[in-house]
Amino acid sequence: MEDLNIKQLTLAVRTIAEEKNLPEETVMSVIEQAIAAAWRRDNGEREQEVRAKLNVNDGTAEVYVAREVVEDPLNDAIELGVDEARTLKADAEIGDIIEEKFEVTQFGRVAAQTAKQVVLQRLREAEREVVLAEFEDKIGTVITGVVQRVDPRVVRVEIGKATGILPQSEQIQGEYYSIGSRIKVLIKDIERENRGPQLILSRGSEYFVEYLFRQEVPEMETGAVEIKSIAREAGRRTKLAVHSALPGVDPVGTFVGGHGTRVQSVMNEIGDQEKIDIVTYSDNPSDFIINAMSPADVIRVEVDETAKRAKVIVSEDQQSIAIGRAGQNVRLASRLTGYELDIETGSSTPEPTKETPKKNVEDSLFSALNESDEQ
Numbered sequence: 001m002e003d004l005n006i007k008q009l010t011l012a013v014r015t016i017a018e019e020k021n022l023p024e025e026t027v028m029s030v031i032e033q034a035i036a037a038a039w040r041r042d043n044g045e046r047e048q049e050v051r052a053k054l055n056v057n058d059g060t061a062e063v064y065v066a067r068e069v070v071e072d073p074l075n076d077a078i079e080l081g082v083d084e085a086r087t088l089k090a091d092a093e094i095g096d097i098i099e100e101k102f103e104v105t106q107f108g109r110v111a112a113q114t115a116k117q118v119v120l121q122r123l124r125e126a127e128r129e130v131v132l133a134e135f136e137d138k139i140g141t142v143i144t145g146v147v148q149r150v151d152p153r154v155v156r157v158e159i160g161k162a163t164g165i166l167p168q169s170e171q172i173q174g175e176y177y178s179i180g181s182r183i184k185v186l187i188k189d190i191e192r193e194n195r196g197p198q199l200i201l202s203r204g205s206e207y208f209v210e211y212l213f214r215q216e217v218p219e220m221e222t223g224a225v226e227i228k229s230i231a232r233e234a235g236r237r238t239k240l241a242v243h244s245a246l247p248g249v250d251p252v253g254t255f256v257g258g259h260g261t262r263v264q265s266v267m268n269e270i271g272d273q274e275k276i277d278i279v280t281y282s283d284n285p286s287d288f289i290i291n292a293m294s295p296a297d298v299i300r301v302e303v304d305e306t307a308k309r310a311k312v313i314v315s316e317d318q319q320s321i322a323i324g325r326a327g328q329n330v331r332l333a334s335r336l337t338g339y340e341l342d343i344e345t346g347s348s349t350p351e352p353t354k355e356t357p358k359k360n361v362e363d364s365l366f367s368a369l370n371e372s373d374e375q
Contacts, residue, residue: 013056022126028054030122032061038115039063039104045077052104061104069096125197131162132197138187142211145201147181157185157201164199172203173235174273184269186211203270204234212269213240216262217255225251228281231335235274237324239292239332241281252278277332285310285339292333296322299346303339310339313346 013031017024035052044050049066069092073079085092092098145157145164155166155177166177166185177183185201186208192198202208210227219225225244232238244251255278256263263276279291286301289310296318302311312330314322322343323330334341 016123022123022130026126027123028056030119030126033122034115034118035061035104036063037118039102041114043102047075048077063102063104064099065102066097066099069094069098128162129197132190132199135159135162135187135190135199139189140187140207140211142184142186142208144182145185147177147179147183150177150179157183159185159199159201162199164201166201166203170200170202170204171234172270172274173233175203175235175271184212204232206230206232206238209238209240209266209270209276212266213255213262216257216265219249219254224249225254229336229338231332233328233332235271237275237277237328237332238270239277239279239336241279241288241292241336243281252280279336285337289333289337289339289341292336293322293329293341296329298322308339309342310337311342311344313344315347316345319343319345 013024013027016022017027032052032054035054036050039052040046040048040050044065050063051066052061052063054061067078067080069082069085070079071082071094073081080098082092082094085096085098088098088100089096143159145159147155148158148163149156153168155171157164157166164185164187170188171177183203185203186205187199188202188205188207189200190197191200209232210230213227214220217225220227224246225242228241228243230238230240240255242251242255244254257265263278267274267276277294279294282288282291285303285305289301289303289312290298293312293314296314298318299313299315301313304310312322321329324332330341330343
């Protein structure tokens with residue numbers, strides 16, 4: 001066998017497993033994948049489904065190529081006819097998957113190089129999987145990491161033995177990240193794709209702000225106050241709807257803190273450029289929408305429960321405040337409340353209806369005179 005000694009690989013399984021802190025079964029699987037890839041390179045075709053089986057006792061390997069039984073095979077690499085299939089398995093029928101066995105005896109130099117690349121790549125992925133498994137129960141929590149590398153669209157953050165990525169969509173707009181700096185990040189998810197497992201981090205998530213407030217507001221742990229909903233555009237503005245379960249407790253004041261200390265601590269982490277509106281939650285949709293539209297003063301709200309829409313009436317001088325810069329205020333209020341909001345200008349006094357027009361004094365006098373003449 002040239003350039004790739006299967007017996008040596010078999011003996012190396014235990015050593016590799018110990019060095020990489022991986023289960024022997026995982027290392028064995030990696031080597032089998034490498035043998036299958038190398039065999040396909042030398043003897044098969046790219047689309048073939050190939051698996052390998054390593055015999056640890058005698059250091060030999062076998063390769064199995066799977067093909068589907070069809071009536072009229074068009075691609076011999078992945079299909080075979082019924083007659084051919086029955087030479088391999090007597091009772092083969094259309095739709096069956098037949099595996100053909102091949103002994104692995106020799107690899108060419110290029111195939112051996114392919115096997116080596118597969119082993120290295122798969123071992124790296126397996127190592128990363130083991131490391132990231134430690135973070136499975138930490139999803140949704142905030143942890144401190146060190147900025148390792150800054151690319152145009154992603155920031156890589158080192159967290160212990162693992163490295164996570166902070167995508168552009170999860171960053172705080174306008175925030176600067178310097179290599180070596182320590183930052184707090186939310187562990188958002190572990191994404192498993194073809195490239196292997198990836199730890200997804202966030203600073204732009206609503207949950208990041210919620211977690212920061214949870215650290216500053218101990219009353220949240222006791223259940224005295226809670227965050228009902230959050231709407232956030234990271235780096236610009238965040239709206240929080242808060243509620244108190246205890247009578248006499250001011251939820252907004254609790255979150256703001258004495259002299260604004262609690263909300264200021266959160267702003268110190270996310271940046272002063274991001275404004276935070278804390279409003280009172282209400283079960284009454286109209287009241288909740290009025291609160292959510294802060295800092296705009298709302299005259300009244302007309303709610304359509306069925307369509308989940310609401311018409312928000314404001315005075316002309318409050319219209320621009322209600323809408324906000326580039327529609328930000330009404331957009332966040334809509335996400336916070338769950339209602340599609342339409343801003344309209346109007347008066348605080350209801351307009352007279354057309355069905356019952358008011359009569360002036362002269363009209364009343366003429367009517368009275370006409371009635372006396374008719375009598």
